[in-house]
Amino acid sequence: MSTTWRVREDGELVPLAERTVTRLRDLIRDGVWAPGDRLPSEPELSRQLGVSRATIRPAIAELAAELLVERRRGVGTFVRRSVPVLSHGLERLIGTAQSIEHLGMKAGDLDLVVEHVRTSVALADRFDVEVDVEVVHVARTRTADGRPVLHCEEWIPEGVLPSRTAVDDLHPGESLYGRLASHGVFITEAIAKVIAVRAGEVLGARLWVDADTPIVLLRQTHYAAGSAERPVLLTENFYNSELIELHAIRRR
Numbered sequence: 001m002s003t004t005w006r007v008r009e010d011g012e013l014v015p016l017a018e019r020t021v022t023r024l025r026d027l028i029r030d031g032v033w034a035p036g037d038r039l040p041s042e043p044e045l046s047r048q049l050g051v052s053r054a055t056i057r058p059a060i061a062e063l064a065a066e067l068l069v070e071r072r073r074g075v076g077t078f079v080r081r082s083v084p085v086l087s088h089g090l091e092r093l094i095g096t097a098q099s100i101e102h103l104g105m106k107a108g109d110l111d112l113v114v115e116h117v118r119t120s121v122a123l124a125d126r127f128d129v130e131v132d133v134e135v136v137h138v139a140r141t142r143t144a145d146g147r148p149v150l151h152c153e154e155w156i157p158e159g160v161l162p163s164r165t166a167v168d169d170l171h172p173g174e175s176l177y178g179r180l181a182s183h184g185v186f187i188t189e190a191i192a193k194v195i196a197v198r199a200g201e202v203l204g205a206r207l208w209v210d211a212d213t214p215i216v217l218l219r220q221t222h223y224a225a226g227s228a229e230r231p232v233l234l235t236e237n238f239y240n241s242e243l244i245e246l247h248a249i250r251r252r
Contacts, residue, residue, distance in 0.1 A: 005032075005048040020051050020059040028068055028079055035081040039069065065249050090248040093190055093222075095175045096152070096237070100144045109172035110141040110148065110206075116164070117155075126221065126234055127157045134158050136167055138176060141206045148207045149243050153236040160185055160224075160232045176233070180224075185232055190222040194246065197238070207240045216241045 007016070007023045014022075024045075033039060039060075046053045060077055063069045071077050097107035117137045124131045138154040154176060161167065162183050170179060177187055195217040204211040215238050222233035239246065 006050045016051060017055055017058060020049060020055050021062050023049060024059055024063060025066075025068065028063075033079045035079050037079050038075075039077045039079070041076070061249070065247060067245065067247070090192060090194075090218075090246060093177070093187060095177050096142050096150060097173060097175060100142070100149070105144045106146075107173060108143040108146065110143060112138075112140040112170070112172050114138050114168050114170050123155065123234070127155075127231055129157060134164075136161070138167065138170065140172070144243075147243070149240055151203055151206045151238045153238075155234045156180070156232065157230075180233065186225045187222045187233065188225050190220045193219045195219060199238075203238055207238070209240060209242070214241060215239060216244075216246060218246065 005023065005027060007019045027033065039045065040048065042053045042056050042060075045056050049056070060069065060071075064071055064077075067080060069077050070080050100107040115137050116134055118132045119127065119129060119135055121131055123135070124133065127133075127135070135158060136156040138156075139152065141148050141151045143149060156167065160180075166183055167176070167179055170176065180187065196214055197217045199207060199209050199211055199213045199215045201211045203215065204213060207213075207215065209215070218235075218237045218239065220233075220235045220237070221231045222235065223230075224232045
């Protein structure tokens, strides 16, 4: 049997389901199945990838949620002919750069700023800390193949990091989730609120859209393992809704 498509073996470092989704995504990105092509049947995919059909089904469902494939009842699963610049699912806590790279594009940053600021009343309330407490503020505009797709504003409270300067050298393209994890802060969940807003002059210039363009604000409060009561990260991500589709899988 050919092993060309087989899911790579990572032991227990990466769950099998995630490895399967990654392999299918790579096969689509590499042109094994072109836009409009029908994917092989579940039994055939199971045989070629070396995983069970029970693993294949949710993997296909995730690709459908990412808008990479579409299911046609009674016909099969097909690679979509038109894929958005970025399709960002709200079910899983993955970084924006990873979402961009999943679609075969290069993720980058514009105007990365890391600074230390004092909490306003609103920020202190969200963090459940006193006003005028120092926090780390990270601001940057994320790009896909050089085109701005969202602008990020992020805050980390005092006491979360092992030192005051622990993220001061964050470099363009680096995952803040990854940097926090390297310091023992493993984000496990977030409460997200989706808000429609007007771009305005400043964000419009950052995202290359008119000031009156409607954009989507995803405001999130993140919690880490062992710190369920107090947030470890606040983020406000402003998405260019002309280029990004936010989605969530809903089930009964």
